[in-house]
Amino acid sequence: MKTNKTGVVWGLFFALFHLFWAVLVAIGLAQPMMDFIFKIHLMNNPYVIAPFDLTLAIMLVVITFVVGYVLGVVFTWIWNKLHQV
DSSP, rough: HHHHHHHHHHHHHHHHHHHHHHHHHHHOOHHHHHHHEEEEHHHHOOOOOOOOHHHOOOOOOOHHHHHHHHHHHHHHHHHHHHHHH
């Protein structure tokens, strides 16, 4: 497995998931979604979604990309070590 490619794929997966969340916050659908998710789990939602902040949204996407990249690299390193012939 190629370390950099796997890191980029994991990073993009994490970042795109969080970009989707930031868009939900920006268009006002995050709170109803959270309320619904808690409701179907038979729980009350104790969280209130804060107003959208572009700077925080960008930070969220960038940081989750970096975390995903690092996890992808670590995963690849472990995978390659365990599958050496």
